[in-house]
Amino acid sequence: MTIQTRILHGLGDACLLIGDIAEDLGLGRGQVSQAAALLIARGYVERVERGCFRLTGAGRRARDEGVTIETGVTGPTRALRLPKRTTIRQRAWNAMRITRTFTVADLTTAVAREGDGDVEENLRRFVNALSRAGYLARAARRRPGTAPGSNGFAVYSLVRDTGPVAPVVSRKRCAIHDFNGRAA
Incomplete structure (x- = not known):
């Protein structure tokens, strides 16, 4: 099970701090912070205030449906890339x-x-x-x-x-x- 999935299923409706989530799931604070950022990008989690996260409506539905989040690319990048120097x-x-x-x-x-x-x-x-x-x-x-x-x-x-x-x-x-x- 990925860290994102563990956090999705471990978060309740209350706002939880990174330290609390890390302690509950036995993870490092950096791991929780990075996974929370990815969950925010997917629309499952929202940051209420600095270091405090809770599930969105979509996150609650995903949790209730038992969604498993796979890691990897979620879609094409829209950013322009700096060209290589030897083109x-x-x-x-x-x-x-x-x-x-x-x-x-x-x-x-x-x-x-x-x-x-x-x-x-x-x-x-x-x-x-x-x-x-x-x-x-x-x-x-x-x-x-x-x-x-x-x-x-x-x-x-x-x-x-x-x-x-x-x-x-x-x-x-x-x-x-x-x-x-x-x-x-």
């Missing part, structure tokens, strides 16, 4: 900050590594998103292309350098988050 987009952002004016082909040449996959398409989507968000400006003239009949390469300039961490493009949220302190 293609982070390397491209570093290159943009250094060169200031570039094409997608320039970035691809500068940041591609063995086993990265379709770097050019990844960077094309990244550059387009940054351009729409106002981080990049597209020049009116294009650089000449190498293939016969080519329209040439679009040239971009970095106009909003917000810091060393690359902005994160979230297709799911249809937004860009800038970990340098600004949300676009």
